[in-house]
Amino acid sequence: MKILTTVKRVTDPDMKVRIQPDQSGIVTEGVEYKMNSFDEYGVEEAITLKEAHGGEVVVVSIGPGAATKELRTAMAMGADRAILVETDADLDSDAVARVLAEVVGREEPDVIIMGKQAVDSDRSQTPQILGSYLNWPQATFAYKVEIEDGWAVVGREVDGGTATKRIKLPGIISADLRLNEPRYASLPGIMKAKRKPLETLTPDDLGVDIAPKVKVLNYEAPEERGAGEMVDDVDDLINRLKDEARVI
Amino acid sequence: MSDIISRKDLDFLLFDCLDVEKLTEHEYFNGHNRETFEAVIDTAIRIAREKFEPHAAKLDHDPPRFDGTQVQIIEEVAEAVDAFVEAGFLRAVFDVEQGGMQLPYSVAQAFMAVFYAANCSTAGYPLLTLAAANLLDTHATEDQKRLFLEPMLEGRFFGTMCLSEPQAGSSLTDITTVAEPIGDGRYKIRGNKMWISGGEHELSENIVHLVLAKIPGGPAGVKGISLFIVPRYRLGESGKSAESNDVELIGLNHKMGFRGTVNTALNFGENDDCVGWLVGEEHYGLRYMFHMMNEARVGVGLGATMLGHAGFQHSLKYARDRRQGRSITDKNPASEPVAIIEHADVRRMLLAQKAATEGALMLGLYCARLIDESVVVEAGGDLESGEETGLLLELLTPIAKAWPSEFCLEANKLAIQVMGGYGYSSEYPVERLYRDNRLNAIHEGTNGIQALDLLGRKVTMKNGAALQALLGRVNATIAEAKERPELVETAKSLEVACGQAASATMALTAAAMEGKVDLFLANASVYLEMLGHVVIAWMWLMQAVVAHDQLAGDVDEEREAFLRGKLQACQYFFRWELPKVKRQSEFLGTLDDTTLSMKAEWF
Ligand SMILES: Cc1cc2nc3c(=O)[nH]c(=O)nc-3n(C[C@H](O)[C@H](O)[C@H](O)COP(=O)(O)OP(=O)(O)OC[C@H]3O[C@@H](n4cnc5c(N)ncnc54)[C@H](O)[C@@H]3O)c2cc1C
Numbered sequence: 001m002k003i004l005t006t007v008k009r010v011t012d013p014d015m016k017v018r019i020q021p022d023q024s025g026i027v028t029e030g031v032e033y034k035m036n037s038f039d040e041y042g043v044e045e046a047i048t049l050k051e052a053h054g055g056e057v058v059v060v061s062i063g064p065g066a067a068t069k070e071l072r073t074a075m076a077m078g079a080d081r082a083i084l085v086e087t088d089a090d091l092d093s094d095a096v097a098r099v100l101a102e103v104v105g106r107e108e109p110d111v112i113i114m115g116k117q118a119v120d121s122d123r124s125q126t127p128q129i130l131g132s133y134l135n136w137p138q139a140t141f142a143y144k145v146e147i148e149d150g151w152a153v154v155g156r157e158v159d160g161g162t163a164t165k166r167i168k169l170p171g172i173i174s175a176d177l178r179l180n181e182p183r184y185a186s187l188p189g190i191m192k193a194k195r196k197p198l199e200t201l202t203p204d205d206l207g208v209d210i211a212p213k214v215k216v217l218n219y220e221a222p223e224e225r226g227a228g229e230m231v232d233d234v235d236d237l238i239n240r241l242k243d244e245a246r247v248i
Numbered sequence: 249m250s251d252i253i254s255r256k257d258l259d260f261l262l263f264d265c266l267d268v269e270k271l272t273e274h275e276y277f278n279g280h281n282r283e284t285f286e287a288v289i290d291t292a293i294r295i296a297r298e299k300f301e302p303h304a305a306k307l308d309h310d311p312p313r314f315d316g317t318q319v320q321i322i323e324e325v326a327e328a329v330d331a332f333v334e335a336g337f338l339r340a341v342f343d344v345e346q347g348g349m350q351l352p353y354s355v356a357q358a359f360m361a362v363f364y365a366a367n368c369s370t371a372g373y374p375l376l377t378l379a380a381a382n383l384l385d386t387h388a389t390e391d392q393k394r395l396f397l398e399p400m401l402e403g404r405f406f407g408t409m410c411l412s413e414p415q416a417g418s419s420l421t422d423i424t425t426v427a428e429p430i431g432d433g434r435y436k437i438r439g440n441k442m443w444i445s446g447g448e449h450e451l452s453e454n455i456v457h458l459v460l461a462k463i464p465g466g467p468a469g470v471k472g473i474s475l476f477i478v479p480r481y482r483l484g485e486s487g488k489s490a491e492s493n494d495v496e497l498i499g500l501n502h503k504m505g506f507r508g509t510v511n512t513a514l515n516f517g518e519n520d521d522c523v524g525w526l527v528g529e530e531h532y533g534l535r536y537m538f539h540m541m542n543e544a545r546v547g548v549g550l551g552a553t554m555l556g557h558a559g560f561q562h563s564l565k566y567a568r569d570r571r572q573g574r575s576i577t578d579k580n581p582a583s584e585p586v587a588i589i590e591h592a593d594v595r596r597m598l599l600a601q602k603a604a605t606e607g608a609l610m611l612g613l614y615c616a617r618l619i620d621e622s623v624v625v626e627a628g629g630d631l632e633s634g635e636e637t638g639l640l641l642e643l644l645t646p647i648a649k650a651w652p653s654e655f656c657l658e659a660n661k662l663a664i665q666v667m668g669g670y671g672y673s674s675e676y677p678v679e680r681l682y683r684d685n686r687l688n689a690i691h692e693g694t695n696g697i698q699a700l701d702l703l704g705r706k707v708t709m710k711n712g713a714a715l716q717a718l719l720g721r722v723n724a725t726i727a728e729a730k731e732r733p734e735l736v737e738t739a740k741s742l743e744v745a746c747g748q749a750a751s752a753t754m755a756l757t758a759a760a761m762e763g764k765v766d767l768f769l770a771n772a773s774v775y776l777e778m779l780g781h782v783v784i785a786w787m788w789l790m791q792a793v794v795a796h797d798q799l800a801g802d803v804d805e806e807r808e809a810f811l812r813g814k815l816q817a818c819q820y821f822f823r824w825e826l827p828k829v830k831r832q833s834e835f836l837g838t839l840d841d842t843t844l845s846m847k848a849e850w851f
Contacts, residue, residue, distance in 0.1 A: 029804045029805060029806050030807070069283070072283065073290070184294060184295055184334075185287060185290070185291050186291070186335045186336045187335060187336030187339070187340050187349050187351070188336050188339075188347075189336075190288060190349075191279065194279075194283070
């Protein structure tokens with residue numbers, strides 16, 4: 001089975017994000033980067049599936065040259081080879097999906113496993129858009145994946161509970177955080193990753209026009225949260241929720 | 249984990265100041281590059297952050313206890329240690345043929361530093377095992393390696409070091425544990441050991457005690473000490489742990505800090521049924537132990553440094569957030585209070601912590617780099633500095649152990665002070681870090697013993713060749729610094745301090761040559777502090793040279809602030825601390841006998 005999985009290099013979510021004074025973007029000076037945490041679940045699941053069913057795990061990233069670091073990490077975890085589609089542009093989800101569709105056309109995987117969203121832009125769009133470009137079935141927000149006879153049975157997190165969906169492969173699965181516990185890149189894995197193949201392409205090589213369709217007008221920080229208040233008793237709490245917050 | 253370790257600083261020291269990447273030019277290390285080094289540290293930080301740091305306070309509150317049958321340790325410790333083993337850290341420095349990754353020791357020191365900072369008590373278990381494994385790797389037979397070392401590297405057996413006894417700590421000559429030969433390289437062991445870290449627990453299937461004991465009829469004193477492998481359980485047919493080897497737990501020692509690393513009193517051979525396997529030759533045990541001890545001592549110093557470093561990070565963050573008081577020039581009581589980092593006295597305490605911990609971290613890594621250089625030489629690679637490397641390491645070891653355990657402990661004290669009453673409360677980790685760090689001046693040879701080792705042995709060995717080598721290297725840095733106008737003054741003051749240290753050394757060794765050995769060594773602790781200050785100043789001058797040059801290039805605002813901070817901390821150390829060398833040197837030159845002539849009954 002050939003499994004394609006994707007990773008995005010994102011700003012470290014533990015760091016405080018600052019917005020540039022002209023509101024054109026975020027401050028990137030001194031910012032640290034890491035692998036999008038939902039992608040870690042995706043990579044882990046891809047490797048687990050390979051361990052169970054055999055085959056190959058190909059990991060893909062679209063981003064700056066520095067994203068080779070995240071690709072090497074995925075290979076240190078156990079992916080077999082990597083493809084970097086190198087661009088310094090900040091792509092919208094549609095462009096990412098179109099680039100991926102081209103990569104999928106070349107690689108012809110049996111299944112694609114992606115993080116359900118990236119923790120920097122939090123859009124949760126790419127797997128779904130990719131599904132429509134490829135015309136493949138999708139099962140998003142997976143907390144459990146089983147593969148059998150060319151079908152994937154996927155337990156999904158949905159509003160108000162869980163649901164199970166069966167999709168015919170090839171298909172797309174997006175990972176939620178209960179799916180597994182991603183392994184650490186082990187030291188022997190790091191040494192092996194150094195020798196695993198990493199191919200670098202550009203969007204041009206794939207014939208994809210990455211000009212954004214979504215226009216970002218400006219960036220604004222959310223309003224600061226005010227300090228909390230201690231209420232005297234439950235009655236007071238209920239009254240204030242009714243009268244001031246108007247939520248009950 | 250940015251709050252307990254500064255990755256930026258670690259990278260600056262490893263790659264910019266010590267150019268660890270250069271090691272990969274040598275055949276032994278050429279499987280690596282900067283990328284693999286960084287990836288190793290990334291994994292360490294991740295595991296330390298997710299598996300070690302979160303239970304550090306809990307383990308301190310709820311340390312290992314004996315329930316009448318077994319030693320109970322909170323389960324988070326086993327999970328953390330498992331993650332450490334699974335990620336391959338135990339094998340990292342071993343040869344590729346042994347399933348290791350031939351990682352340079354400098355990078356290994358860096359990953360150990362990360363675990364120390366996160367949770368030194370839990371880190372104690374695998375790091376002790378690593379030290380014991382290193383010793384077996386160097387001195388054990390192939391059979392012993394197969395039976396004991398391999399399971400240790402797999403994380404199935406853990407290791408301990410059993411030197412101390414109730415009546416013999418600093419003075420190992422006086423150990424009374426005996427080993428009677430029973431054939432096939434096996435011996436019956438009998439005796440009591442005290443203070444044994446990791447001496448009993450259920451974290452591993454077996455425990456491999458490395459025990460110092462005397463074979464009856466051997467030479468007197470330390471020349472009659474041999475080293476034995478004494479497993480908790482004997483090995484059955486398939487190498488699996490089988491019946492008990494008559495190693496009894498007498499009790500647990502309850503401690504001020506490092507509370508999570510179980511510490512035991514052990515009885516070997518109470519029923520005359522404890523078997524040990526000789527390591528190497530009879531009577532060479534202490535020498536084998538000391539081989540390992542150099543690394544262990546550098547490791548203790550690094551541990552002290554990292555506890556100081558973690559305290560510094562916590563108090564720094566606190567000082568940026570905590571608002572209290574107003575600037576001295578602000579007369580308006582209605583104005584907003586300022587963050588306490590705005591007060592010069594708070595910045596003094598932060599600078600003192602920064603200067604001590606970042607200077608000491610560089611020293612710990614520098615020593616590790618020397619160990620790497622000797623590995624290159626051993627592996628047949630050529631390095632001009634072959635012999636010098638060994639000498640320097642010998643000389644720097646007592647300093648690398650004792651200086652951080654004094655001054656980074658002082659840093660922990662200041663971290664508490666910066667945080668006021670909150671620092672003193674167990675709500676915050678800084679009081680725990682202080683308690684943990686207090687051990688480091690005591691174990692692996694007390695600081696008093698380190699001072700005697702430095703002055704009585706290392707400084708005088710080979711006619712002072714080691715000190716010459718040190719001063720040679722310091723002078724090279726001074727010359728380099730002098731090429732930069734902004735650093736000329738700093739370089740000159742280190743030159744002066746070197747002269748002062750040299751003249752104190754001359755006065756002391758002259759006394760030794762006149763036979764006044766007791767006067768020569770009476771104030772050895774002052775000597776260690778003095779030479780330690782010279783060495784740390786040198787570490788700072790090296791950092792200043794790099795920071796200076798990087799500042800001249802194209803750096804962003806963030807980097808500029810980091811580099812300016814380096815230069816300022818260097819300035820702090822040179823203006824506040826280095827001048828002490830002058831006074832200490834003059835004092836040592838007087839061969840003061842106050843402590844020597846004081847009588848016990850006059851107290
Ligand atoms: C938490 C903890 C963990 C430990 N873990 C281990 C372990 O795993 N394995 C192990 O073998 N040991 C271990 N030790 C023992 C440790 O190495 C000893 O405590 C240490 O070597 C000092 O010995 P001592 O306690 O007997 O003190 P002593 O040797 O009695 O020393 C008391 C004081 O006298 C001074 N002194 C002694 N002799 C001289 C001298 N000749 N000249 C000048 N001053 C002198 C010392 O500097 C010290 O200040 C541990 C100790 C502790 C506290």
